[in-house]
Amino acid sequence: MKVNLSVKIGKLKLNNPVMVASGTFGYAEEFKDFINLKKLGAIVTKTITLSPRRGNPPARTCETPSGMLNSIGLENPGLEAFLKDKLPFLEKLGIPIIMSIASEEDPREFIELVKRLNRYKAVSGLELNISCPNVMGQESLISQDCQATYSIVKSIRRITAKTLITKLSPNVTRISDIAKAAQEAGSDCVALINTLSGMSINAEKQSPRLAAVVGGVSGPAIRPVALKMVWEAYNKINIPIIGMGGIIDTSSALEFFIAGASAISIGTANFINPRVSVEIISGLGGYLKRKKIKDIRSLTGSLIYES
Amino acid sequence: MLQIKVKIISNKRLKGNYWHCVLSAPSLARASRPGQFLNVRVSDGLKPFLRRPFSIHNVCGGRLEILYEVVGGGTRNFSCRKSGDHLDLIGPLGKGFDYRYAQNKRVILIGGGIGVAPLLFLSRAIKSMDKLILIGARTKGQILCEKEFKNFISDVKISTDDGSRGFSGRVTDLLKNLISIEPRSKKEIQLYACGPKPMLKEVCNIAKAHNLQAQVSLEEHMGCGIGACLGCVVKTKNGLRRVCKEGPVFDAQELIW
Numbered sequence: 001m002k003v004n005l006s007v008k009i010g011k012l013k014l015n016n017p018v019m020v021a022s023g024t025f026g027y028a029e030e031f032k033d034f035i036n037l038k039k040l041g042a043i044v045t046k047t048i049t050l051s052p053r054r055g056n057p058p059a060r061t062c063e064t065p066s067g068m069l070n071s072i073g074l075e076n077p078g079l080e081a082f083l084k085d086k087l088p089f090l091e092k093l094g095i096p097i098i099m100s101i102a103s104e105e106d107p108r109e110f111i112e113l114v115k116r117l118n119r120y121k122a123v124s125g126l127e128l129n130i131s132c133p134n135v136m137g138q139e140s141l142i143s144q145d146c147q148a149t150y151s152i153v154k155s156i157r158r159i160t161a162k163t164l165i166t167k168l169s170p171n172v173t174r175i176s177d178i179a180k181a182a183q184e185a186g187s188d189c190v191a192l193i194n195t196l197s198g199m200s201i202n203a204e205k206q207s208p209r210l211a212a213v214v215g216g217v218s219g220p221a222i223r224p225v226a227l228k229m230v231w232e233a234y235n236k237i238n239i240p241i242i243g244m245g246g247i248i249d250t251s252s253a254l255e256f257f258i259a260g261a262s263a264i265s266i267g268t269a270n271f272i273n274p275r276v277s278v279e280i281i282s283g284l285g286g287y288l289k290r291k292k293i294k295d296i297r298s299l300t301g302s303l304i305y306e307s
Numbered sequence: 308m309l310q311i312k313v314k315i316i317s318n319k320r321l322k323g324n325y326w327h328c329v330l331s332a333p334s335l336a337r338a339s340r341p342g343q344f345l346n347v348r349v350s351d352g353l354k355p356f357l358r359r360p361f362s363i364h365n366v367c368g369g370r371l372e373i374l375y376e377v378v379g380g381g382t383r384n385f386s387c388r389k390s391g392d393h394l395d396l397i398g399p400l401g402k403g404f405d406y407r408y409a410q411n412k413r414v415i416l417i418g419g420g421i422g423v424a425p426l427l428f429l430s431r432a433i434k435s436m437d438k439l440i441l442i443g444a445r446t447k448g449q450i451l452c453e454k455e456f457k458n459f460i461s462d463v464k465i466s467t468d469d470g471s472r473g474f475s476g477r478v479t480d481l482l483k484n485l486i487s488i489e490p491r492s493k494k495e496i497q498l499y500a501c502g503p504k505p506m507l508k509e510v511c512n513i514a515k516a517h518n519l520q521a522q523v524s525l526e527e528h529m530g531c532g533i534g535a536c537l538g539c540v541v542k543t544k545n546g547l548r549r550v551c552k553e554g555p556v557f558d559a560q561e562l563i564w
């Protein structure tokens with residue numbers, strides 16, 4: 001039996017629904033020794049800002065139960081260096097390249113970034129990172145407010161025809177409200193979840209394990225939270241959802257499709273097993289065959305339960 | 308860089324909390340250079356979650372050796388792995404020691420505690436006849452690899468913090484004493500060090516004060532170990548640098564403590 005794994009996200013045609021999440025895959029070159037990158041559904045780059053960013057001071061990571069904390073603080077070489085040093089490698093892969101972008105102090109930086117990127121065909125889609133919890137000095141995230149989310153997505157939608165993905169934060173009261181705001185503003189898709197805000201303390205030293213004190217939790221520890229948010233958003237919006245948060249194997253990937261995701265992203269699991277994304281791609285195909293499901297798209301939101 | 312499953316030939320306690328693991332890994336062994344490290348999945352489950360980085364202690368034929376100290380849950384897990392088990396490894400990783408110009412120099416290796424681990428592989432690779440190693444330990448029962456180093460280095464000096472053997476005090480104090488009576492010119496001396504942070508900081512200070520060439524191998528918590536996550540950075544004169552990629556070996560002059 002031949003099964004279909006291809007999906008559409010906005011204008012993007014993905015050969016399969018498995019992507020790699022921003023910040024966990026560098027600019028892909030770091031993983032070229034481990035997997036055939038062309039097999040991925042899409043690659044989401046580490047977030048790029050207009051100017052280079054140094055990021056947060058070390059220590060930046062620590063292990064937590066079934067996961068980890070990070071506070072990298074959006075370290076990146078800036079737009080110019082990305083276009084010159086990173087994009088040429090990505091372009092050659094021939095698969096959709098989704099560029100994650102963020103603003104620093106002023107959300108208007110998004111506009112300038114998007115205007116510049118409109119000229120680059122190699123950038124297939126844009127993921128708006130309005131949910132990074134690790135920018136110091138920032139009191140709240142754009143994605144913690146419906147109006148702020150709506151207005152930034154709307155202003156970007158006006159100036160670009162590229163596929164827009166809005167990445168949402170789980171650190172909110174009701175994620176479906178934010179997802180709806182992104183949808184109404186013209187986002188082609190929402191990606192959820194970004195990391196959960198958290199901290200860890202070394203009791204002997206009575207000090208935080210991260211220099212920034214707080215950071216973002218990722219890994220299987222957050223999977224139940226992520227899954228519930230995908231399900232909640234799926235019930236309230238019509239645009240596709242890219243589900244992520246603690247996926248480490250085929251069965252955890254499947255959970256997200258069943259909850260309502262049209263595609264998934266592998267994040268922290270890339271650190272433990274750099275081959276995990278391609279293993280999941282073949283695992284999904286195997287599951288569909290075994291279940292006699294012809295198309296991965298019919299798995300999305302296929303949760304069976306009595307209400 | 309490879310991700311492979313390799314067979315554990317042996318995994319035994321040396322003394323106290325120090326363990327020695329021998330792996331059958333011909334392809335990795337061939338590719339490995341002194342100072343590089345392996346990122347090891349010590350357990351197949353989620354505890355611990357992340358891989359653990361270990362320096363390459365020695366390469367012998369197709370075998371790789373890891374010398375490690377059990378300090379927490381991850382290393383305890385590692386110590387439970389039995390011979391015959393398979394271990395998921397990524398390596399060799401990072402930039403190792405630069406010893407191209409060491410062959411004609413007076414080479415001083417300084418290892419503190421488990422920090423001696425990468426120095427054995429290095430001491431074998433350096434062909435200079437004029438080598439000295441300072442092995443530092445808290446107490447005489449924790450002195451590591453004295454015999455192994457004697458196979459490659461004629462001059463092995465010991466220091467213990469409690470004075471139970473050899474020089475009494477910090478290994479860096481021993482280094483200071485030796486430098487002060489060193490007859491050779493500063494240009495002819497090359498230091499290589501690995502050990503706890505305060506020790507490495509002191510080695511860097513000594514190197515700076517006497518204008519000596521020194522390379523130190525750092526240890527940091529890592530996310531990915533392959534340069535993608537930017538989690539293991541340290542402060543250098545050239546900005547933040549990744550221990551897993553630009554390191555773990557850095558020039559003493561470069562680091563900001």
